[in-house]
Amino acid sequence: MTDHPSHPLDAADPLASYRDRFVGADSELVYLDGNSLGRPLQVTGERLRAFVDEEWGGRLIRGWDEGWFDLPVTLGDEIGRICLGAAAGQTFVGDSTTVLLYKAMRAAVALRPGRTEIVLDRDNFPTDRYVAEGIARECGLTLRWIDVDTAAGVTADQLAEAVGEQTALVVLSHVAYRSAWLADAPRLTEIAHDAGALVLWDLCHSAGSVPTSLDAWDVDLAVGCTYKYLNGGPGSPAFGYVARCLLEDAATPLTQPIQGWMGAADPFEMGPGYAPARGVRRMISGTPPVLGMLALQDMLALLDEAGLEAVREKSIGLTEHAIALADDLLPETTLASPRDPERRGGHVTLNHPRMREVTAELWRRDVLPDYRDPHGLRLGLSPLSTSYAEVERGLHTVRDVLDGLT
Numbered sequence: 001m002t003d004h005p006s007h008p009l010d011a012a013d014p015l016a017s018y019r020d021r022f023v024g025a026d027s028e029l030v031y032l033d034g035n036s037l038g039r040p041l042q043v044t045g046e047r048l049r050a051f052v053d054e055e056w057g058g059r060l061i062r063g064w065d066e067g068w069f070d071l072p073v074t075l076g077d078e079i080g081r082i083c084l085g086a087a088a089g090q091t092f093v094g095d096s097t098t099v100l101l102y103k104a105m106r107a108a109v110a111l112r113p114g115r116t117e118i119v120l121d122r123d124n125f126p127t128d129r130y131v132a133e134g135i136a137r138e139c140g141l142t143l144r145w146i147d148v149d150t151a152a153g154v155t156a157d158q159l160a161e162a163v164g165e166q167t168a169l170v171v172l173s174h175v176a177y178r179s180a181w182l183a184d185a186p187r188l189t190e191i192a193h194d195a196g197a198l199v200l201w202d203l204c205h206s207a208g209s210v211p212t213s214l215d216a217w218d219v220d221l222a223v224g225c226t227y228k229y230l231n232g233g234p235g236s237p238a239f240g241y242v243a244r245c246l247l248e249d250a251a252t253p254l255t256q257p258i259q260g261w262m263g264a265a266d267p268f269e270m271g272p273g274y275a276p277a278r279g280v281r282r283m284i285s286g287t288p289p290v291l292g293m294l295a296l297q298d299m300l301a302l303l304d305e306a307g308l309e310a311v312r313e314k315s316i317g318l319t320e321h322a323i324a325l326a327d328d329l330l331p332e333t334t335l336a337s338p339r340d341p342e343r344r345g346g347h348v349t350l351n352h353p354r355m356r357e358v359t360a361e362l363w364r365r366d367v368l369p370d371y372r373d374p375h376g377l378r379l380g381l382s383p384l385s386t387s388y389a390e391v392e393r394g395l396h397t398v399r400d401v402l403d404g405l406t
């Protein structure tokens, strides 16, 4: 058993017992980086062993017909249902986040011929900016940048000012990787649509922590990773979402740029030219990373059991607690995340000029947050595996480390 009953907030937490299902939760180590790499579930060890023995080792090549071939879309549907507010047939699991961002952005700008701009903010995650930069070069487009407060994120007014009749695509993060700013996705999507543009949401820091309603918000495209709050393990594949209307629009069907055999209408026809598969399967390029999708299935089952709304409630509880502790214990730090929980995702960033050194010392003491320039200590609080007691131990250790600085 873990330490959750010893803290009153853990004792009152209806989700506290889920922590026991994660590997290492019974140790003294403080893990505050679940928004970079989620802890593994114990059951995942068993699943991996059984997969090797029974499915891979026993079924061998027959495995493809018995489920692996469809896994990108069957698992995609589960992610859509449990985490995204997406009806079946629009979500898939594929390559890395970076590659899916490329495919999605490239597909989107091709749907807006004649429009010359991609709108994005200067504090979006580097890969989003770099991919957009490459696509702009490839397609002769211009990037229109929104300057944002790095302790917050893109507002409706800022986006309204940036978009116009030249905007092909708007690329935004739902939860900002640095500040945890939670964008008003339905409103920002509406603003982009009013300008005739498409929107691509990066859901890396929300999937499995902050619920979305992609269908209801009329989102066009989204991409997210599975190794953070979906606990898929290091390098597990990303998921993508394409709105049904874009997949079924016969006049301008969505096409993606990496035309591989697995996304073809009939992969085993092996014909002379490429014809895309119907539906979201056309977003797939090559052989799906089946091993990389195993752990993810365990976490999805857990999230389904706990309910994403309850997970979000705990996430807010954890971030509120971390901020209250920081206010109390660490007055020399500055909160670089929104104070309003409605505008904040699942992590909290605290700035201090010496946070780089502080983080290194915390790691030596088995307290694992992460560090982001210019001087932010990022506390990623994964709701089902993090206890309130753990947050408390972590922030008291930050106090000790700051006291020990010379």
Ligand SMILES: Cc1ncc(COP(=O)(O)O)c(C=O)c1O
Binding pocket: 096, 097, 098, 099, 125, 127, 128, 173, 177, 202, 204, 205, 225, 238
């Ligand atoms: C917000 C965001 N977008 C994109 C990426 C890139 O993902 P990948 O390295 O899996 O391609 C990350 C990785 O941490 C991220 O946090």
